[in-house]
Amino acid sequence: MKKIGILTSGGDAPGMNAAIRAVVRSGISAGLEVYGVFNGYEGLVNNNIRKLERGDVSDIIIQGGTILGSARLEDFKLVEVRQKAVDNLMEHGIEGLVVVGGDGSYRGAQALTEMGINCIGIPGTIDNDIDSTDYSIGFDTALNTVIENVDKLRDTSSSHHRCSVVEVMGNRCGDLAIYAGLTTGAEIIITKETGYDESEVLARLRHFEEVKRKRHAIVIISEKITDVHLLAQKISQHSGFSGRATVLGHIQRGGSPTARDRILATQFGDKAVQALVAGEGGRCVGVVEEQLITIDINEALQLPKKTRKPLFDLHDRLV
Template sequence: MKRIGVLTSGGDAPGMNAAIRAVVRKGIYHGLELYGIKYGFQGLMEGNIEKMEIGSVGDIIQRGGTALFSARSEEFKTDEGQQKAIEQLEKFGIEGLVVIGGDGSFRGAEALTKKGFPCIGIPATIDNDITGTDFTIGFDTALNTVIEAIDKIRDTATSHERTYIIEVMGRDAGDLALWAGLAGGAESIIIPEKKEDFQDIIDRLKRGHERGKKHSIILLAEGVGSGFDYGEKIEKETKLETRVTVLGYIQRGGSPSATDRVLASRLGGRAIELLMDGKAGRMVGIENNRLVDYAFNDIFNGSNTIHDEMYRLSKELSI
């Protein structure tokens, strides 16, 4: 294998640039030619491809977002679209592809692999919802963004003696809410993986108010429901003034943390090694601080599980 392409797809995540940098420089170190594909699978079908040199990824390790840009493509989900992508790869002489993204991106990579074009996936999503890895690129940075917001909101919550609901991203995964809630000292954490008794939330708020507690913080994963709906119900039941903050896309931006930069660099380097070893249709991840790799099918068939011990602890500490 002499030529390898790299693209980012789906939602951006802090650390994607560090992964791109690692893929490019690791490949060049081993004498390979590296090609950057802009705008994900859409750009691949359109031939938006350029050769990358060592300097092409200079000074991007600290930048959020993705220097290769990202886009979603319905056309690529079709056989015709995938064939157009393969034609472009063959046109540029690219023999392997590194795909940086989440579940949807890996399904695209798996489709190309099944058509005979080897792909390796690198998990990058702030949701941390990919099976086969303890952490995904971007999660740690987003987590720290949420914690910073909690700390600031707590100041005003204390000043006005209010209850605050903070809605965070995560779709069907509650990792961001759970980790941020535990680190930020939230009174309640509401996530899709756990059926939270609404009355228990109300009782906890009332107990805190009765013992003189001046404020309360509730973390809500967006996949559970609207923060504003929960806010209305809580204020009605407790008669406590309640405010809602939806953090939204601020969680996806910002300079990646040291943890995300190191993780991205390790995963990017390993992706090149897998392609050089003739591996394909696999995702590289990290478990117990050791690099691992799994077939895409294993990733798709697995289920993301929440950290039960952390969830129990959060409830015990919020008495």
């Protein structure tokens, strides 16, 4: 193998640039030419590909987002569209590809591998919803963004006998909510794993106020579970707290990556290059119990969802 490529796909995540840097420099150190694919699979189909040198990735380790850009391409599911991508890669002499993204990106990588282009996936998603790895690139940075904002909300909530309802990202995975809830001392955490019962939430808040004499409260809830503004109104109507809703939204995707994300992304990028050099394809890298691994993508996509029940139980004991 003499030439490899790298692309970032799906939602951006802090640390993707650190992974790009690692792939480029690790690849060059291994005697490879490394090509950047701009705007994800869309750029692959449109032949938006160019060679990257060491200097092209200088100083990007500190930057959020992705210098390669990202885009979603539903048509990549079509074999004739993927064939254009394969033809473009072959035109450049690129034999292997590193794909940074989530499970949808992994499926594209597996499909390309089946068409003759060895691909290695790197988990890059702030939701931490890739079940083949304990942590994905971007999760730690997004978590710290949530923590910083919730800490500020608690300061003002305590001054106004207020209950702040904070919606965080993580539609399919509640890791941001549970980890943020534990680290900020939130009174209630709501995710798909816990389920949602409005009457129970209101009853618990009344208990916190009337029995535990709490002057303020924080409710952290994963997105797309309920209308948080309506919930805040009901908290004002049915408890002594003044309910206020805050939707953190895409602010969670931004910012300079934390040290943890920079290190993780660097390790993942180097591991991906090693895997390609070793002739691997259709696999993804991950970290399990602090050990770097590669696993078959099909196997990774079929793994059961991670359970955080011990963390929820811990929260309930401490609240």
